[in-house]
Structure formats: C-alpha cells, structure tokens
C-alpha cells in the first residue's frame with residue numbers, strides 16, 4: 001500500500017525510468033534528511049546505470065560525511081539533464097541562486113514534506129504528513145528498487161532519524177517507525193548511526209554551546225525563550241554555523257516555553273532566525289510573517305537588522321502571537 005496517489009506515483013516512476021541523466025538537488029544548509037534522502041535516491045539511480053549529479057550549494061555537514069555516497073555531493077551543474085529531482089524543498093530558490101537560475105533540466109520531480117507545495121515541478125510527491133523526505137523516498141524505493149541494500153537503507157534511516165528528532169517528535173508516526181524497522185532489518189545499526197550523527201562533535205562545539213546558553217532570554221510570560229549566536233562566538237571558540245545544529249532545543253526544553261527561537265548573525269545587519277514550537281503554536285506561519293516558512297513545529301526566516309534589534313522584534317511578534325492563542 002502506497003501513501004501516494006497511484007497515478008502520481010506512476011508518473012514519478014515514469015519520469016525516473018525515462019531519464020538517462022538526472023540531477024538530484026536539495027536545499028542550502030543541508031540537514032540529515034536533505035543529505036540522506038538525496039543520497040538514497042541518487043544511489044538507486046546510479047545502480048540503474050543512470051548518470052547522476054548530486055548538487056548542493058553548501059557542503060555536507062561533518063556528521064553526515066559517513067553516509068555512503070556523501071563524497072559525490074558537489075556544486076557543479078551539468079549543461080543539461082533529462083530530470084531534476086528536488087528533494088526536501090519545494091522551490092529551486094531554496095536550493096540556492098545558482099540552481100534557481102539554472103535552466104538545464106527538461107523535467108522536474110519534487111519530493112518533499114513541507115507545507116508549501118511546488119508549483120514548477122511536472123510531478124510532485126509531496127506529503128506534509130510524512131516524517132521526513134526520507135520516508136517518502138523509502139516508499140518510492142519499494143517500487144523503484146525493492147531489493148535495495150545497506151547503502152540506501154542507512155541514508156534513509158538517517159533522514160528519518162534526524163527529522164523526527166531521534167523518534168521523539170510528533171512526526172514519529174507508526175509509518176515512520178515501520179520504515180525505520182525495515183531499514184534496520186536491511187542492516188542499519190542504530191547505535192553506529194547515533195555515534196556518527198550525534199556523538200562525533202569537536203570539542204569546539206561544546207565550547208560554543210556554553211557561550212550560546214549564556215545568551216538565554218525568557219519572556220516575562222515564560223512562554224517564549226531565545227538564544228543567539230554571533231560571528232565573534234564562532235571565532236572565539238573555533239567553531240562555525242554547522243555546530244549550532246540542535247542548540248535551539250535547549251530554550252524549548254524549559255517548562256512552560258511554547259516557542260523558542262535562535263538568532264544567528266549571518267553578516268553585517270543580517271540574521272537568520274530558527275523557530276521551534278512545543279506543538280500548540282504553528283511557527284511556520286510565524287516565520288511566514290517575516291517571509292520564511294517551514295513546518296508546524298520547526299521553521300525559519302531571514303531578517304535584516306542588528307542582532308539585539310532582531311531578538312527584540314521577534315520577541316514582540318511571538319508575544320503577540322501567543323496572546324492571540326492564549
């Protein structure tokens with residue numbers, strides 16, 4: 001039983017079958033789901049003898065470099081290809097300026113679980129109910145390459161593991177567990193993946209965490225909390241933006257906090273804001289107020305302004321939103 005509309009899935013499979021050359025691309029600042037789901041699809045297509053280019057504007061984070069095929073990611077686009085597969089994002093813009101401007105693909109297939117659906121793809125396998133894009137690729141894989149082995153399995157497992165917060169979030173559905181179970185049956189070792197993904201950090205990350213936690217602010221209502229990170233903190237601890245992954249969960253972990261956000265300075269007068277919700281507040285619509293997007297419980301946006309001003313502005317907006325939902 002497939003979750004997809006049969007006809008749509010068949011059209012996706014037909015697009016893949018017809019293509020000799022494929023570009024598999026995913027969003028900037030790739031996470032475990034972006035890397036794992038893209039690699040899983042790419043490995044299956046390579047196995048079928050297709051020419052595959054894996055594209056990401058940004059490098060694979062160090063804790064996902066162990067994934068089979070990770071070294072194949074690059075930022076070179078071919079002149080043309082039969083099919084562009086866009087994974088874990090719904091628009092070329094989310095994959096960076098270069099891919100947005102590239103017109104070399106004859107067809108486009110979008111596989112995603114974000115709330116915003118693609119408008120430009122010939123076929124969209126999009127399901128916001130899916131725990132991860134990896135879960136959608138898993139279901140496609142059962143049709144595309146039913147006998148897939150360890151290399152594909154470990155990529156899909158990592159995609160689902162990371163997007164469900166290690167099977168702790170509300171998207172850890174029976175379907176996600178069933179997929180993970182089958183992937184373990186195909187040879188994935190959960191402890192091995194855990195060590196690679198969550199316990200392979202440099203000491204600099206913990207030094208950064210100590211600095212970030214010092215910035216903790218809780219709103220007078222106790223329902224919103226923030227942390228921030230500056231270029232200076234990166235420089236002083238010898239860390240960089242990839243090391244901030246997961247740190248936003250600390251402000252959310254405070255009893256009573258419903259919305260947490262983390263502000264990162266990305267340049268002079270430029271910040272990136274990540275939001276996390278405990279569940280009641282839809283942070284995707286909160287981020288949309290500032291031109292961003294995402295999921296109900298995890299979203300983000302970019303904002304102009306210096307860091308303290310951005311923190312104040314976001315606190316004010318979150319407070320308004322929490323008052324409305326009180």
Ligand SMILES: [Mn+2]
Pocket residue numbers: 033034088113132133163
């Ligand atoms: Mn995802």
